[in-house]
Amino acid sequence: MISSSASTLSTFAWGMVLGVLTMFIFEHYNYMQFMHEYIETGHTAKIATQRNVSKYKTNAYYRPPEPKRFSIQREERGYLTPEVNKTRILCWIMTTPDNIPKRAKSVKDTWGKRCDTLLFFSSKEDLNFPAIGLNVEEGREKLFDKTRASLEYIYNHHLNDADWFFKADDDTYAIIENLRSYLSKLNTSEPHYLGRILTHEGVYNSGAGYVFSRETLRRFKKALGEPSCPQHHPFEDVAVGQCLRAQGVVPVRTTDSSGNETFMAFPLEWHLIPITFPGWYPKFYKEGAENCSEYPYVFHAVKPEIMYQMEYLIYRVKVWPKRSKSNQAVVGTRGPKMKIRKIEASLTNIEERLLKLESIADELQDYSYSFKVKLLGVPEFNDSENAVNTRENDLFSLGRYQQAVLDYLTLWNMPLYTV
Secondary structure, three states: OHHHHHHHHHHHHHHHHHHHHHHHHHHHHHHHHHHHHHHHHHHHHHHHHHOOOHHHOOOOOOOOOOOOOOOEEOOOOOOOOHHHHOOOEEEEEEOOOOOHHHHHHHHHHOHHHHOOEEEEEEOOOEOOOOEEEOOOOOOHHHHHHHHHHHHHHHHHHHOOOOOEEEEEEOOOEEOHHHHHHHHOOOOOOOOOEEEEEEOOOOOEEEEEEEEEEHHHHHHHHHHOOOOOOOOOOOOHHHHHHHHHHOOOOOOEEOEOOOOOEOEEOOOHHHHHOOOOOOOOOOOOOOOOHHHEOOOOOEEOOOOHHHHHHHHHHHHOOOOOOOOOHHHHHHOOOOHHHHHHHHHHHHHHHHHHHHHHHHHHHHHHHHHHOOOOEEEOOOOOOOHHHHOOOOOOOHHHHHHHHHHHHHHHHHHHOOOEEEO
């Protein structure tokens, strides 16, 4: 009987262990399946730069179809400085018909609305979302075809609608305010190609998100018709780097003033809690929370539900500091509104002090008849007024008078003198 129970218990325990391991493996598989597109692209990127990729080069000029022109306009922003505010950013998002309902929608609902112009590019047109159809095949090895087509569309229809052109995947989250502030210090008439540099040679930026100046967009358009820019290529980010390098444009590291990274090409936890990165990952990067900027621009590999969480944590959550009661009303406000709230709080405080002062002054006048004492700020009385009989309890009157004088001095720090 005991042996049978022990055997049953042992079988149950082993079943539990196997069940937990199966669940762990399944969750790990799902997570890695979510990341595999980026990891495989990056893992083979360096190999691609070392191979002879001549089979992808051609003199044929790629001309995408003319899709319908539309865009999603930005939300209002009123708290940035005029210099930053006038910096216009066009965001173009690479997506697919299958990803529009979740991934693309999460971008549109969150950070995308802070772009001056927001465009979604897919292989098929979607007028309801909307998404621009480029009539190119979907697939990882077709991403560069989609990039060529989307950049040609932007050049033809939006070249003068923005100063900067930000490319992102539909699993990228961007803090546009930080990016806008950084770009406002640069000249869009110069060739800038900004992002997270990958490969030791520094030949291209991560496809998770990169920024073109207007001049860089012009040069990329020019490169499309030249042999140095392949018509097809299995690795989109590598091909973009090749086309621009032939036009004299190379990527630049976008660190902040402290030397910390602003473009997060991997899941955020990989940057905060360093892992062992693949061999192709540049060795000059230092990971860890202390090496991540306080003003980041771009995060990659963000699931749709996490985008909504980030939106809440970045734009809605506030930390309540220790403030006096008169200052509590100004917490969480910005710019001119904060100044107005501070002035209102100060005026309320002054009003309270004046009302208290009025009460004290009245009490001082009641008791000043009994004593030949003058207080700065209190009207003086002639001898006949000072000779008025005091109250029956002079000691009580004197104590009240002294307390009133003390309150008066505490409020306004006025000197007392006697004659």
